[in-house]
Amino acid sequence: MGFKIANVELKNKLVLAPMYRVTDLAFRLLCREQGAGLCYSEMINSEALIRNNKAAQALSLSCTEDTPLAMQVFGARVESMKKAAEILCREHEFDFLDLNLGCPSDNVINQGAGSALLKRPKRIAEIISSWKCFEKPVTAKIRSDQNILHTIKLAKEIERAGASAIVIHARPVKQKNKGLVDFVAIKRVKKAVGIPVIGNGGVKNKAGFEKMLEKTGCDAVMVGTAAIGNPGIFAEILGKKPVAREQAFLNYLKLSHKFGIDSYFGRMKIHAVKFFEENKEKVLLFQKTKTLEELISIAGSNNPG
Ligand SMILES: Cc1cc2nc3c(=O)[nH]c(=O)nc-3n(C[C@H](O)[C@H](O)[C@H](O)COP(=O)(O)O)c2cc1C
Incomplete structure (x- = not known):
């Protein structure tokens, strides 16, 4: 393989x-x-x-x-x-x-x-x-x-x-x-x-x-x-069970926080919109966010660390 x-x-x-x-x-x-x-x-x-x-x-x-x-x-x-x-x-x-x-x-x-x-x-x-x-x-x-x-x-x-x-x-x-x-x-x-x-x-x-x-x-x-x-x-x-996209974004938040990537807010927003593209309401909210805290709270996690 x-x-x-x-x-x-x-x-x-x-x-x-x-x-x-x-x-x-x-x-x-x-x-x-x-x-x-x-x-x-x-x-x-x-x-x-x-x-x-x-x-x-x-x-x-x-x-x-x-x-x-x-x-x-x-x-x-x-x-x-x-x-x-x-x-x-x-x-x-x-x-x-x-x-x-x-x-x-x-x-x-x-x-x-x-x-x-x-x-x-x-x-x-x-x-x-x-x-x-x-x-x-x-x-x-x-x-x-x-x-x-x-x-x-x-x-x-x-x-x-x-x-x-x-x-x-x-x-x-x-x-x-x-x-x-x-x-x-x-x-x-x-x-x-x-x-x-x-x-x-x-x-x-x-x-x-x-x-x-x-x-x-x-x-x-x-x-x-x-x-x-x-x-x-x-x-x-690979024929395995994939992680749910919204859950995957929460995991992304944790990892990006760990490596300091979350200081690049524009990037975080791009990812959020893509991970949640099947949830139109949240996409609209993400598009309006101006801070990482807001973005995290929309994603459904208040604790990225
Ligand atoms: C958002 C985005 C960013 C990309 N950035 C790069 C890059 O940094 N370097 C590169 O070689 N190709 C880049 N590409 C091209 C991809 O690596 C890939 O060749 C292209 O998307 C075709 O594959 P796909 O049909 O599976 O999307 C980018 C593509 C997209 C959509």
Whole structure:
């Protein structure tokens, strides 16, 4: 049921996607409890980390139970990406360094980072090479191109540069995170490289998980949107009883308090709205909250600690 990246054994084929403002340490621990076999951190800004930015540091927080973990970094400058990786390796426990090659946001693209790098295989190889000295296996998360030959060529170049696995989000950049998923692209990349390939895009349940494995032959499946506000998706896919979403949010509150994540109020609000999306009355109340205390009391717990 599992698979292996470099020398790290993964207990199953279920991977939590990197998601900005979502996959913080507290959220990852909930997903692990529900069965996720490998988790990705949200994207960490290399330049911000180097500047000692407080939020970038908080986002790169991990703990002993938060394993196996891929720490995802974005940036365009080789020097900065190397420095950021050095800081992460020095200060945090994790298993893989991941290179973000898929972010479609204008803000990131304008820095020459994320999906802007898809057109610069030489720069990608330089970044991956600069990470070799840290002796952490590297993964790279790409997007499929409308021209499948470009995708295959890029995947091979990434493998040649020394990556230990490729994640392919099988939607072109212009589709962002919605719409049709190109199973053929995943299948062709899997055939073209010798390293593990993690397929990503549109998986919402057990049937979707099984379909992606079967149709593409990928080694593992990464779940994104379907896990937001619903870490129980992993238990569901594994055929186990999932935690109720509202209960899961109370657990999230406790963990985020423990790790100081609850000081990022905007993030807490985003999570609250998502976890409670089936309870419209509470969603309206969450949208109006201005303090963490209010948010906790709406969620139904007065004691997050
Ligand atoms: C809210 C949100 C934040 C995301 N942030 C990141 C990110 O930080 N790094 C990244 O590589 N992809 C990011 N993605 C893309 C996801 O990792 C994933 O590739 C995408 O959602 C497709 O998977 P899905 O169809 O299961 O949602 C984000 C997606 C969403 C919805």
